[in-house]
Amino acid sequence: MISVNRYKCGYCGACVSVCPVGAIELIETWIEIADTCNECGACARICPIGAIEVLA
Amino acid sequence: MRDKYDIIVVGAGPAGSITAKTAAMRGCNVLMIEKRQEIGDPVRCAEGVAKLRIKKYIEPDERWIAAEVMGSRIFAPDGTGVELSEDVSGSEVGYVLERKLFDRALADAAALAGAEVQVKTRATGLIMEDGYVKGITAMHLGCEEVEIRSDIVIGADGIESKIGRWAGIDTTLKPSCVNTCAQFLVADIDIAQDRCEFHLGSAVAPSGYLWVFPKGNRCANVGIGVGGNTCNPGKRPIDLLQDFVRTRYPDGKIIELVVGGEPASGPIERTVANGLMLVGDAARQVDPLTGGGIANAMDAGSIAGDVAADAISEGDVSEARLQEYDAGWRDEFGKRLDRSLAVKDRFVTLTDDDLNKLAHSVEGLDFATMDLFGLLVTLIKKNPKSLWSLRKMFV
Numbered sequence: 001m002i003s004v005n006r007y008k009c010g011y012c013g014a015c016v017s018v019c020p021v022g023a024i025e026l027i028e029t030w031i032e033i034a035d036t037c038n039e040c041g042a043c044a045r046i047c048p049i050g051a052i053e054v055l056a
Numbered sequence: 057m058r059d060k061y062d063i064i065v066v067g068a069g070p071a072g073s074i075t076a077k078t079a080a081m082r083g084c085n086v087l088m089i090e091k092r093q094e095i096g097d098p099v100r101c102a103e104g105v106a107k108l109r110i111k112k113y114i115e116p117d118e119r120w121i122a123a124e125v126m127g128s129r130i131f132a133p134d135g136t137g138v139e140l141s142e143d144v145s146g147s148e149v150g151y152v153l154e155r156k157l158f159d160r161a162l163a164d165a166a167a168l169a170g171a172e173v174q175v176k177t178r179a180t181g182l183i184m185e186d187g188y189v190k191g192i193t194a195m196h197l198g199c200e201e202v203e204i205r206s207d208i209v210i211g212a213d214g215i216e217s218k219i220g221r222w223a224g225i226d227t228t229l230k231p232s233c234v235n236t237c238a239q240f241l242v243a244d245i246d247i248a249q250d251r252c253e254f255h256l257g258s259a260v261a262p263s264g265y266l267w268v269f270p271k272g273n274r275c276a277n278v279g280i281g282v283g284g285n286t287c288n289p290g291k292r293p294i295d296l297l298q299d300f301v302r303t304r305y306p307d308g309k310i311i312e313l314v315v316g317g318e319p320a321s322g323p324i325e326r327t328v329a330n331g332l333m334l335v336g337d338a339a340r341q342v343d344p345l346t347g348g349g350i351a352n353a354m355d356a357g358s359i360a361g362d363v364a365a366d367a368i369s370e371g372d373v374s375e376a377r378l379q380e381y382d383a384g385w386r387d388e389f390g391k392r393l394d395r396s397l398a399v400k401d402r403f404v405t406l407t408d409d410d411l412n413k414l415a416h417s418v419e420g421l422d423f424a425t426m427d428l429f430g431l432l433v434t435l436i437k438k439n440p441k442s443l444w445s446l447r448k449m450f451v
């Protein structure tokens with residue numbers, strides 16, 4: 001499961017650019033993750049502020 | 057909003073606004089959409105730009121110039137400093153902008169030239185027919201999705217670009233090809249207001265660098281960018297930045313936070329398709345070494361706007377016709393991106409010791425009339441062994 005901390009997220013869109021399946025969408029001040037996410041963790045890795053986590 | 061235009065530009069950053077302005081001035085019917093409700097806000101930028109490259113497109117206006125800088129100083133891990141001058145140009149400094157106002161001024165200019173601008177309007181997909189892009193689907197002010205048609209769609213949708221992917225151009229970045237960044241606007245600090253600073257080394261910014269760009273009035277953008285592959289819990293840009301600012305500017309007041317990613321992949325293979333072009337960060341046209349992307353985005357936008365106008369008047373918007381744009385921007389700054397990528401790829405492998413040695417090798421030399429390119433040439437000449445791989449590109 002992928003978890004986004006909306007209170008941490010700085011809505012910068014960096015995570016969108018590394019998602020191999022295009023599952024992330026930045027909308028104004030939050031991100032949405034579609035169920036096509038394969039939990040590769042790329043988005044969590046590069047987030048400058050640590051707002052995304054892949055939960056076991 | 058109408059249901060058909062000559063050109064739809066998606067994204068109202070510098071790339072989109074210059075594209076829209078150029079095409080509108082050529083008599084095209086242009087719609088530029090921006091998904092945010094406020095153009096230019098929030099900022100994701102350190103705001104440094106070479107004066108000469110901006111002046112080509114817009115008359116300087118003190119409202120969006122926060123500071124003017126004469127040069128920059130690069131610090132090796134052990135504190136050895138190398139000074140570079142700005143007036144030979146080529147460096148990414150000159151003005152430190154107020155991007156919130158700058159981006160709006162550019163969008164304004166596009167609107168004045170005749171482009172229609174719509175905010176809080178998000179492209180959600182492309183209309184594809186017979187292998188051609190024929191427009192977009194979009195949500196305007198949160199209402200139901202609508203179809204808007206056009207002969208050409210231009211993706212100026214920044215780092216998070218989807219337009220290319222929807223048209224079959226894979227713009228996905230590897231984590232190592234994103235510089236992940238955090239920046240504070242720090243107020244009430246004693247810094248040189250006429251110079252930008254860059255700090256290297258594993259302690260401040262592993263495989264990246266830290267910057268201090270003056271914004272006038274005892275304020276500065278203090279930021280860190282590191283390679284996405286080296287970004288680890290506890291050592292993320294935000295953590296590194298907090299450590300640095302706490303130690304270096306204990307009395308500074310943080311009045312803004314910026315986070316963001318810079319594409320650092322170097323040029324992508326293809327930036328056009330039938331009825332489609334990509335410009336700016338969407339086309340990964342950012343300098344991989346300096347992270348500078350504003351001026352390239354504007355150059356590319358101006359070429360794209362012209363080629364789009366010509367293609368439409370000729371009634372041929374095929375990939376082959378639009379290729380003129382792809383060739384045009386590569387001609388303008390493609391080589392610079394290649395070179396910067398090679399330097400970046402070499403520099404991220406250097407240890408603190410290596411970096412110190414490089415700095416010592418040019419210590420005492422006069423770089424007051426030299427830019428980044430000149431410095432790199434000198435470094436390669438003085439350190440042929442460690443920088444061997446870069447020799448061909450520079451000397």
Ligand SMILES: Cc1cc2nc3c(=O)[nH]c(=O)nc-3n(C[C@H](O)[C@H](O)[C@H](O)COP(=O)(O)OP(=O)(O)OC[C@H]3O[C@@H](n4cnc5c(N)ncnc54)[C@H](O)[C@@H]3O)c2cc1C
Nearest residue numbers: 067069070071091101102103104179214316336337349350
């Ligand atoms: C921390 C940081 C520091 C930087 N420092 C510098 C610097 O000092 N100097 C420099 O030259 N460059 C710098 N850059 C790079 C620079 O900010 C970018 O290269 C520049 O903004 C690119 O302009 P653009 O128009 O291509 O994209 P952007 O300015 O990102 O604009 C893209 C726009 O498209 C919109 N959009 C996205 N998707 C959609 C959609 N589906 N529908 C509608 N609209 C959409 C976005 O909301 C956005 O407004 C920095 C970047 C970062 C992250």
Ligand code: SF4
Nearest residue numbers: 009010012013015047
């Ligand atoms: S990279 Fe992090 S801060 Fe930026 S939009 Fe994604 S989750 Fe939010």
Ligand code: SF4
Nearest residue numbers: 019037038040041043
């Ligand atoms: S975990 Fe991987 S697939 Fe899932 S949203 Fe993040 S980048 Fe995309």
